[in-house]
Each structure stands twice: as C-alpha cells, then as structure tokens.
Amino acid sequence: MEQQSRLAGTVRPGGRTARVRAAVLEATQDELVECGFHGLNMDRVAARAGVGKTTVYRRWTNPAGLVADLMSELADISAPHADTGGIEGDLLANARNVLSAVTDPRLGATFQAVIAAATSDEEAAAALNAFYGRRLRDWAPVVESAVGRGELPRGTDALEVLRAVSAPLYYRLLVTREPLDEQTADRAARAALEAARAGAFTRS
Amino acid sequence: MEQQSRLAGTVRPGGRTARVRAAVLEATQDELVECGFHGLNMDRVAARAGVGKTTVYRRWTNPAGLVADLMSELADISAPHADTGGIEGDLLANARNVLSAVTDPRLGATFQAVIAAATSDEEAAAALNAFYGRRLRDWAPVVESAVGRGELPRGTDALEVLRAVSAPLYYRLLVTREPLDEQTADRAARAALEAARAGAFTRS
Numbered sequence: 001m002e003q004q005s006r007l008a009g010t011v012r013p014g015g016r017t018a019r020v021r022a023a024v025l026e027a028t029q030d031e032l033v034e035c036g037f038h039g040l041n042m043d044r045v046a047a048r049a050g051v052g053k054t055t056v057y058r059r060w061t062n063p064a065g066l067v068a069d070l071m072s073e074l075a076d077i078s079a080p081h082a083d084t085g086g087i088e089g090d091l092l093a094n095a096r097n098v099l100s101a102v103t104d105p106r107l108g109a110t111f112q113a114v115i116a117a118a119t120s121d122e123e124a125a126a127a128l129n130a131f132y133g134r135r136l137r138d139w140a141p142v143v144e145s146a147v148g149r150g151e152l153p154r155g156t157d158a159l160e161v162l163r164a165v166s167a168p169l170y171y172r173l174l175v176t177r178e179p180l181d182e183q184t185a186d187r188a189a190r191a192a193l194e195a196a197r198a199g200a201f202t203r204s
Numbered sequence: 205m206e207q208q209s210r211l212a213g214t215v216r217p218g219g220r221t222a223r224v225r226a227a228v229l230e231a232t233q234d235e236l237v238e239c240g241f242h243g244l245n246m247d248r249v250a251a252r253a254g255v256g257k258t259t260v261y262r263r264w265t266n267p268a269g270l271v272a273d274l275m276s277e278l279a280d281i282s283a284p285h286a287d288t289g290g291i292e293g294d295l296l297a298n299a300r301n302v303l304s305a306v307t308d309p310r311l312g313a314t315f316q317a318v319i320a321a322a323t324s325d326e327e328a329a330a331a332l333n334a335f336y337g338r339r340l341r342d343w344a345p346v347v348e349s350a351v352g353r354g355e356l357p358r359g360t361d362a363l364e365v366l367r368a369v370s371a372p373l374y375y376r377l378l379v380t381r382e383p384l385d386e387q388t389a390d391r392a393a394r395a396a397l398e399a400a401r402a403g404a405f406t407r408s
C-alpha cells in the first residue's frame with residue numbers, strides 16, 4: 001500500500017493550527033465515507049473534529065473547501081513515483097499503486113464520493129482535477145527517464161502514458177462496475193507500455 | 205451521432221403499454237438530467253409523463269427500476285457496431301461513438317447521473333453493469349472479425365480491447381475532469397489497437 005488511507009498521524013507535525021487541520025480533515029474524510037459529499041455538513045465535521053464551528057467556517061468556508069483541502073492533503077501524503085530502473089517495472093508499480101488506492105475501503109470510498117460529487121458540483125470537479133493532475137505530474141519522471149534511456153520514443157507524452165495506465169482501472173470501478181484485481185492492473189500497465197512503445201502517445 | 209439522445213419517437217411502435225413506457229422513460233430521463241438520481245421522484249415522473257402514479261409504481265416499483273429500464277432502452281436504441289472492413293476504422297468509429305454519447309448534453313448527463321448514483325446504490329450499479337456489458341458485447345464482433353482476418357493475434361480478448369478504447373474517455377470525463385475531443389478519442393483507439401497488436405489483450 002503506497003498511499004496512506006488514514007490521515008491520522010500522517011499530517012506533518014506543527015502547532016495548534018496543524019493539529020486543528022489534521023482533526024478537521026480526518027473528520028471530513030469520515031463524513032465523506034459515511035454520508036457522501038451531499039451529506040457533508042460543516043457543523044457535524046466541527047463536532048466530530050472537536051473544533052469550534054466558527055474556526056471551520058472561517059478556514060474552509062463550505063463543504064467544497066473541506067474536500068479541496070482533503071484532496072490536497074491526500075496528494076501531499078501520496079507515495080513518490082517508483083524507480084525500478086526500467087519503464088516496465090515503473091508502470092507496473094504505478095498500476096499497483098492505483099489499484100491499492102481505489103480498492104482500499106476508506107480511500108476508495110473517498111475518491112468515489114468526490115467523483116460522484118464532481119458530476120454535479122464544479123468545486124468538487126476542480127478538487128479532483130487538481131488531485132489527479134498532481135498525481136500524474138508526480139509520476140511523469142518515470143516516463144521521461146524511460147525516454148532518456150531510449151526505452152520509449154522521443155516526444156512521448158508522459159501524462160498520456162500515465163493516464164492510459166490508470167484509465168482501465170477507473171473504467172471498471174466506476175463505469176462498468178466490474179471487479180478489479182492485480183491481473184487487471186498488470187494488463188493496464190502492459191497495454192500502456194506497448195502503446196507507448198508503438199508511438200501512440202507521442203505529441204503530434 | 206450514433207446514439208440517440210432522445211427517446212421520443214425512438215421507442216418501437218406498439219399499443220398503449222408501449223406508449224406509457226415511452227412517456228415514463230422520457231420523463232425519467234428528464235428528471236435524471238435535471239435532478240440527478242437522488243432527486244428522482246416516482247410521483248413527479250408520473251405527473252411529467254401524464255401517467256397514473258399507480259401504473260408507475262406497479263410497473264417500475266422504485267427509482268432504481270425506472271433507471272434500469274431507461275438504461276435497457278438506451279442500449280436497445282444504440283447504434284450497431286461499425287463495419288469499415290478493418291480494425292483501425294472500426295475502433296476509431298467506436299471511440300467516436302463513445303465520444304458522441306458522453307459529450308451529448310442530455311445523454312452525457314444521463315450517464316453521469318447513473319454513474320454518480322452507482323457509487324452508493326447497488327441497483328444503479330447493476331443497471332450500469334448491464335448497459336455497458338451489452339454495449340461491449342455489441343461491438344465484440346469488430347475485434348473477432350479482425351482476429352479472423354489476421355489483423356490481431358489469436359486469443360485476443362475482444363471485450364478487453366473495447367474497454368481500452370472507452371476507458372481513457374471516461375477517465376478524463378469523470379476522474380481527471382479534463383476536456384475530451386476527437387484527438388482524445390482517436391488516440392484512445394490507436395493506443396488500444398497498438399496494445400492489441402502487441403498481444404497485451406490475449407487471454408492468458
């Protein structure tokens with residue numbers, strides 16, 4: 001498991017402000033998992049976190065503000081990219097990392113709640129876009145290194161390769177509602193690799 | 205546009221029962237687009253369709269029953285698979301077909317509403333699974349024919365190739381919330397084709 005599924009203990013140490021943020025984000029994630037985005041209530045988050053309501057309203061404004069900060073924290077604590085020395089191993093590690101995250105009960109439910117919210121809420125959509133944009137950019141060096149080593153064609157679009165690894169997993173998870181396993185993850189990595197080798201992701 | 209976005213006039217002719225069903229499914233889709241799955245109300249659907257409430261409850265039982273029947277009708281009226289004579293043209297047609305469907309305002313909103321509902325409702329998830337299972341099987345012959353013509357390796361899993369074409373489009377639509385265009389669709393088709401040619405989708 002490369003992505004932490006609990007925030008507790010993972011938020012960087014700090015003073016009272018950092019402790020308040022950690023408690024509020026933990027409570028936000030609890031509420032999101034239990035009630036979904038449309039059930040996310042500022043007062044209940046404050047009560048659950050043991051923090052005054054006015055603090056929560058002043059700092060996060062609304063439920064979308066809580067979700068945006070939670071997604072930002074989840075991106076901060078996500079594992080850095082793999083470095084196995086070869087693109088095949090690195091993309092397999094990326095696929096397994098995505099699989100672990102989406103099949104983790106707490107983290108998977110968090111992502112699904114925000115993805116569901118984003119279908120009808122622009123701020124949730126922006127938070128998702130920022131989270132996945134960061135995760136894709138975090139992993140881009142594995143593709144760039146592979147191009148440098150001559151494993152992939154020059155001009156390969158790193159983000160496109162990484163989107164291709166993740167996409168089949170999210171497609172089964174959200175759209176076809178089919179089961180996901182390691183074979184699914186490994187096949188997604190291999191298919192993305194073969195397509196990249198053939199030049200399907202070079203910039204036009 | 206290969207997928208009809210409006211049911212009106214597309215439901216097969218028939219007697220009163222068929223007309224009632226057409227009106228109720230049209231109203232269901234209207235309500236789904238406007239209010240989402242959790243705002244779908246049997247009484248309002250009945251009023252909008254100009255049909256008695258008892259008929260709607262007796263025949264569809266609950267909102268999930270309405271959605272399941274709507275998705276079944278959308279699958280029925282979807283265009284049959286392409287037959288361009290070659291796998292490259294057929295997969296491009298498939299990608300463009302998916303692009304048209306998800307970017308159509310009414311049809312795209314319908315899918316997004318059901319996908320959002322499926323994250324927390326088992327019946328909505330089952331309706332989605334049935335719809336996409338049918339659409340994937342409807343298109344499987346394009347891959348099977350390509351294997352027969354020697355364009356793709358023997359043992360290629362047709363559904364896996366088709367999932368690979370759709371997945372990057374839904375990933376951008378739902379997860380990263382990035383724009384979709386014809387270039388995205390064409391690249392998804394080409395990447396799936398290259399991966400299939402390299403044997404990434406053969407059954408193990």
